[in-house]
Amino acid sequence: MPLTRLIVQQFRNIKACDIELSTGFNFIIGPNGSGKTSLLEAIYLLGHGRSFKSSLTGRVIQNDCQELFVHGRFLNSDQFEIPIGINKQRDGSTEVKIGGQSGQKLAQLAKVLPLQLIHPEGFELLTDGPKFRRAFIDWGVFHSEPGFFEAWGRFKRLSKQRNALLKTATSYRELSYWDRDLAQLAEQIDGWRRTYVEQMKTLAEEMCQSFLPEFEIKLGYYRGWEKDTPYGELLERNFERDQSLGYTFSGPNKADLRIKVNNTPVEDVLSRGQLKLMMCALRLRKGSILQS
Ligand SMILES: Nc1ncnc2c1ncn2[C@@H]1O[C@H](COP(=O)(O)OP(=O)(O)O)[C@@H](O)[C@H]1O
Numbered sequence: 001m002p003l004t005r006l007i008v009q010q011f012r013n014i015k016a017c018d019i020e021l022s023t024g025f026n027f028i029i030g031p032n033g034s035g036k037t038s039l040l041e042a043i044y045l046l047g048h049g050r051s052f053k054s055s056l057t058g059r060v061i062q063n064d065c066q067e068l069f070v071h072g073r074f075l076n077s078d079q080f081e082i083p084i085g086i087n088k089q090r091d092g093s094t095e096v097k098i099g100g101q102s103g104q105k106l107a108q109l110a111k112v113l114p115l116q117l118i119h120p121e122g123f124e125l126l127t128d129g130p131k132f133r134r135a136f137i138d139w140g141v142f143h144s145e146p147g148f149f150e151a152w153g154r155f156k157r158l159s160k161q162r163n164a165l166l167k168t169a170t171s172y173r174e175l176s177y178w179d180r181d182l183a184q185l186a187e188q189i190d191g192w193r194r195t196y197v198e199q200m201k202t203l204a205e206e207m208c209q210s211f212l213p214e215f216e217i218k219l220g221y222y223r224g225w226e227k228d229t230p231y232g233e234l235l236e237r238n239f240e241r242d243q244s245l246g247y248t249f250s251g252p253n254k255a256d257l258r259i260k261v262n263n264t265p266v267e268d269v270l271s272r273g274q275l276k277l278m279m280c281a282l283r284l285r286k287g288s289i290l291q292s
């Protein structure tokens with residue numbers, strides 16, 4: 001679903017720009033500070049509703065302006081150009097338009113504009129906490145499983161309720177009703193993630209191997225709780241521990257994509273340059289899997 005046109009207004013140092021894009025490669029060239037990264041940031045914002053550089057919308061809106069606009073056109077699978085757009089105000093309000101219709105959700109934008117960002121600090125994917133790798137898996141699942149977004153949202157809401165209930169419950173029976181739904185969602189989410197990782201694992205390993213031929217690279221999926229135990233059973237068994245912690249310790253919220261190089265965690269083996277190469281390999285492969 002390539003972008004064919006991009007209109008950016010009042011975004012960092014870009015007052016207004018309107019560019020036609022190639023559906024293949026586009027190279028953006030200019031002196032330091034001319035707005036190249038800002039242009040990428042604008043595309044990212046169009047697909048994610050937020051910047052990859054700052055969580056504060058106020059930083060991204062051009063100084064002395066009240067709002068920013070990013071509009072684009074993408075080619076859908078029937079080769080029709082569909083307009084999409086996002087407007088953000090200083091008060092944090094966001095308006096999303098797709099195909100001329102206002103009031104659309106950010107998830108809809110993410111659906112029509114799948115993006116993979118590769119940038120110099122991006123190897124947090126490999127060196128930081130599991131949440132980055134979970135997001136890596138979930139991006140693929142989101143684009144391949146129509147029910148994922150809703151199920152994951154429900155899982156997070158139910159988990160929150162469960163954590164609140166843990167603080168007051170006097171016996172497991174008070175939780176068992178909620179846990180049935182939670183367990184079903186957890187198993188479903190786990191199944192989707194597992195299938196996705198199985199599909200991409202060998203291809204991703206091959207891509208990493210071709211970028212870093214001197215290492216043996218293996219990916220493995222960790223679902224967030226021990227193997228062979230149904231999630232419902234685990235919740236019941238860990239009730240007392242969870243209660244003393246005040247939250248549910250194990251579950252799909254702890255899932256991870258474990259990456260080993262020569263059987264050792266990546267960050268212990270690879271240099272920063274090699275980590276960057278590996279991050280590129282993983283992101284490129286994930287993009288190509290989506291296209292196929
Ligand atoms: N909110 C803002 N309003 C106006 N200018 C901004 C804002 N935020 C950043 N800038 C400026 O915009 C420029 C951004 O440049 P950047 O996109 O990083 O350039 P490049 O990647 O081409 O080197 C910088 O000069 C920066 O000072």
Ligand SMILES: [Mg+2]
Binds near residue numbers: 036037038
């Ligand atoms: Mg730059």
